[in-house]
Amino acid sequence: MRVICYQSGEGPNQLAAVTDEGMVYDLPFIDFISFMRTAEQNKKSCLAIVNEIMQDSLPIPEKMEDLTLKLPVRSYEVWAAGVTYSRSRDARNMEAKVTTNSYYDKVYDAKRPELFLKSTERRTIGPNTPVYIRSDSNWQIPEPELGLVIDSHGAIIGYTIGNDMSSRDIEGENPLYLPQAKVWKHSCSIGPAIRLAETVEDPYSFVITCRIFREGKKVFQDSASTALLKRKYEELVSYLIKDNVTFDGTILLTGTCIVPDDDFTLQDGDMVEIEIPGIGTLTNPVKAPLQENEQVKANLEEV
Known part of the structure; x- marks a missing residue:
């Protein structure tokens, strides 16, 4: 499982998960760091959080290679x-x-x-x-x-x-x-x-x-x-x-x-x-x- 950040139209950058089969699921976090902190606060792994989100959502039509990829994590x-x-x-x-x-x-x-x-x-x-x-x-x-x-x-x-x-x-x-x-x-x-x-x-x-x-x-x-x-x-x-x-x-x-x-x-x-x-x-x-x-x-x- 991979996590990416991509440019979503004219809006802000979008965090997403990419499965090994190439399907892309949008994630409801503003960035990777907030994703990490949510997992820690809920005492769950990042993978567990992603799997829960994927169960209740559908992949987007685009593949990873079709997206305009951005910096995946804005590290201090x-x-x-x-x-x-x-x-x-x-x-x-x-x-x-x-x-x-x-x-x-x-x-x-x-x-x-x-x-x-x-x-x-x-x-x-x-x-x-x-x-x-x-x-x-x-x-x-x-x-x-x-x-x-x-x-x-x-x-x-x-x-x-x-x-x-x-x-x-x-x-x-x-x-x-x-x-x-x-x-x-x-x-x-x-x-x-x-x-x-x-x-x-x-x-x-x-x-x-x-x-x-x-x-x-x-x-x-x-x-x-x-x-x-x-x-x-x-x-x-x-x-x-x-x-x-x-x-x-x-x-x-x-x-x-x-x-x-x-x-x-x-x-x-x-x-x-x-x-x-x-x-x-x-x-x-x-x-x-x-x-x-x-x-x-x-x-x-x-x-």
Whole structure:
């Protein structure tokens, strides 16, 4: 069972549940967070709430692929874990030009994971909205990741897809530049759906596939499994909530195991697709923000 948010005509966005058979049922909640809180207040699971609603309603005529999908949950915060896969560790070492006993080697083997604040509600975008590339970076890539949707107590409510955009040259120059290498306008995309955790038999068997298209041609594709993740989800969450305030609907991205070749960088006009069967495909065009700024300036001059 998946939960989505879609644009309903001229009205407000609509929350809905999608069955494995593809039927879409509207849900009577303003957003995913209010849905979570209703389940908690009634001491029921999210899946139980959905099943009760479906028993007394009919599916809408449209299928999920026919809808204009929006950000499935407006999280106050999106956090991310780093160096949770050996591929990520090796990529960080390469960009930092170190070979042995680096900070990345140490954190990969350490008891404490690397966690950092990736995005906030107003910075996070959803499906089909452009991700931006930084104007001061020459080496930028998407980072396809499984995202955990948690409640304020740290319970995993669902799973989603995240694109943790990254500037490899900025992070490689100095690890203290991590916030600038990770956080900028439209650098975090989430969607297209949230798979309820109760409906996932083995969360370590998700297969993540990333495809990048340029001028209509596929220039990159790779896949990896969450089975390669070194740390358990509960371990990552336990460090996030330790002595911290977390909110219902917080997302924790669990790290990437897919890294394009070292000579690859995103360009304006590219298209990024991240697919996880059972959740969906998160698609975002790539845009250079300077071009958008120039267009805004031109429009103002015309006025």
